[in-house]
Amino acid sequence: MTGLTITEVVIPDSVDAPNARDFLACIDVRSAVWAHDSGTRDEVRPPEEMLPGWRKQEFEPKRMLLARLDGRPVGRGIAEHRPGDAADTAWLAVEVVADARGRGIGRALAERVEDLAREARATKFIVYAPCWRVGGPRLAAPTGFGDVAADTPETRLLQSLGYRLEQVERGSRLALPVDTSALDASIADACAAAGSEYRVHTWHGATPAEWRDDIAHLLTRMSTDAPTAGLEEDEDPWTVERLLADEALEEGSPSLNLVAAVEHVPSGRLVGFTELNAPDDRERPVDQEDTIVLTEHRGHRLGMLLKLANIAHLQRVRPGHPRIITYNAEENRHMLDVNEAIGFEPFVYEGAWRKDVRL
Incomplete structure (x- = not known):
């Protein structure tokens, strides 16, 4: 041309x-x-x-x-x-x-x-x-x-x-703010369903040192546990060194990461987490990043508990944003059920396309 x-x-x-x-x-x-x-x-x-x-x-x-x-x-x-x-x-x-x-x-x-x-x-x-x-x-x-x-x-x-x-x-997308009393009641219900073997932790910014190994493990499992249909996406391994390098680069970004993670109390290990990325400009929406609960710990409403806890965390630490935006595979019915129960509503669909080639 x-x-x-x-x-x-x-x-x-x-x-x-x-x-x-x-x-x-x-x-x-x-x-x-x-x-x-x-x-x-x-x-x-x-x-x-x-x-x-x-x-x-x-x-x-x-x-x-x-x-x-x-x-x-x-x-x-x-x-x-x-x-x-x-x-x-x-x-x-x-x-x-x-x-x-x-x-x-x-x-x-x-x-x-x-x-x-x-x-x-x-x-x-x-x-x-x-x-x-x-x-x-x-x-x-x-x-x-x-x-x-x-x-x-x-x-x-x-x-x-x-x-x-x-x-x-x-x-x-989910309109913010979520009513505090309703949010607290939902968190209490999710905590009761999870039981005493699970405990939620929240933080913002860099990962606390005691949880770095577990977060690296969960990030690796994100690449294998999430539904990818016929895309067959490969494992994306994370180490503590990669996590630290990633967080060091993000220090210069005008946004804040907010994390809710769930600990399996008997083992002392994190078995799930969810992350929100909130821009400094509070007129802009918040991005929902990774959410995962390890397969072997599903069935305790931990996904619901994590999402609710991090929304509450966001509204305490960074109130004023208009909404949260998230993306999920259409066949990921469990996570869509969680999102819909919280109040997320669809606004766009995205096609994932694959092409195989020979070198």
Whole structure:
């Protein structure tokens, strides 16, 4: 295409660094795409908040491309993979601003990020693509849970490139604040159901030293215990060293992590946790991050207890945010039951697509 250039972005040490221009342009593209497609600014993130994730290259190698049309930033592409034994999988993404769509920019970026994935020796490509359209012909997930619009530019592009739909995720949101008396009563009910063998701990910021090993173990289990349907995502191992490195990079982010974890009292080990990420700007929503209860400790309403306890924790420590946003696989009925009981309501569905390639 005449006037289209695609270049790789250097990840700067800070947003004020001399080489940060292209990174900032990519974040602007992301913000424009999400604001236009969703009709809200809920998913818009400032560059200071996005940069720490891009600097986690040791354990989460990733590369970013910037597309310019006649010199104007109009799109970005992402290729991420894992080091070591899990390097056979790559997670790819492409975003193009609304007024530049329909000109082949998305396809050009998709082909380029696939090239990056092949350079990393990946043979399985995974794409998560939000679907904002409701109604019309639908494409059902092979899991039997959920569907996406069958006739959209992103669906047609992914299918033409050889991707197949494997899973649908639901985006849900909970209006804040939750009534304190109702929240306290629900927590008391969940505590009674859990029984005396389980105890909840909360903290914000860095993980307390006594829980680092357990949190690293739980983060590793997140990559294997959560439903992934036909995506067959590999284990993503965490160690205390990786946890400390991750938290050190997040120290510079204008947001706060809030954690509720549950201890199995007889063993003295954490067997579940949930995490919220609250931006400094209290007019913005809070992101629900990982939630897990180890399989061998399920059936005690610990997932419900953890989520309720962390909402209460959030409202004590960082009141004023308008809502919490979370994403769950449509077949993860247990967690959806928990969310729906708390009051989360769906607002978007996201297709998870897979493509297998040969090197």
